[in-house]
Amino acid sequence: MNPPIVVVKGDDPTLVAQAARTVVHDLVGDADPGLVVEEHGGASSDDLDVGALIDAVMTPAFLVDRRVVVVRDAGRITSAEATRIASALEHPLETSTLVLVAGGGTLPQSLTKMATAIGTVIDASAGTGKNRSRWIDEHLRSAPVQLDGRAAQLLSNHLGEDLGRLEGLLDTLAATYGPGATIGAEELAPFLGQAGAVPPWDLTDAIDRGDTEGAIAVLHRMAEAGGRAAPELVAILHRHFDQMLRLDGLGLRSDEEAAAVLGVKSAFVAKKARIQADKLGTAKLSTALGLVAQADVDVKGMTGLSAEVVLEVLVARLARLSRATSRRPARR
16 A cells, blocks of 8 residues: 655755656556546646545545646745645545655644654755765666666766666666666766766865875866856865864864864864864964965956866865875874
């Protein structure tokens, strides 16, 4: 029996839409979608008629054995409207399923809690770090084609944060090479297109390692695929070095203390800032922030150089500061 309510949430609209499509497909099964599925809301709709929505959910299916009511941009539902929907679902019809698809704002907690209690909540987020790698591995295992190790790594690196492209790319590979084909890096490369965006910490981590070439490559991906403007990139670097300067000289005893000073939830993020602050020291941190401040005015027109050149020079100088620090002889 299908659940009375399903919530599909996530932070990437493309991944949410793909997950919602899979959910609806599974709920419909072999039935005719035109008779089973009823759509409400969405970006093209100015108003969401909650009364009509509730009527649809509470009306027995006609000519078919099930009804799937899909609400797009369910974050537009107000708290009062959520209360009405939750009240109606206290006595759900066995033949109806309400599918709430994230978007348009934050879905009221009452509906998420109800889905957790009597239905299903699907999180379409890929996550970061190990969670992201696990998400990619799971999708590759169920893909219509198989990627060898080199191809899988190339794909992961190339997509960056743009994981919404994965499904379409795998379908294209299946259409080209046939379902079940094993794809190597050489077969994959022509289909990759533009490199995907990458998260800000890829840039700051490369700078902290003193990896000038890697940092500039990441800078270009953030500006091109990520669509980040020059002042935004400068702001990312300012925040990175400002956090280190705030920790400098405090003699903190734990990463949790550092997190409290920075006002961040992650002790791991605070640990990285604390360790790098100790490596650079007050003088180099001040130099770094001075370079960032100068770049901030330069990308806004205070120099004849293009914003791209200003950023490349800035990143190279910051990476050189870290590289010089890593090569500094240990104190005796």
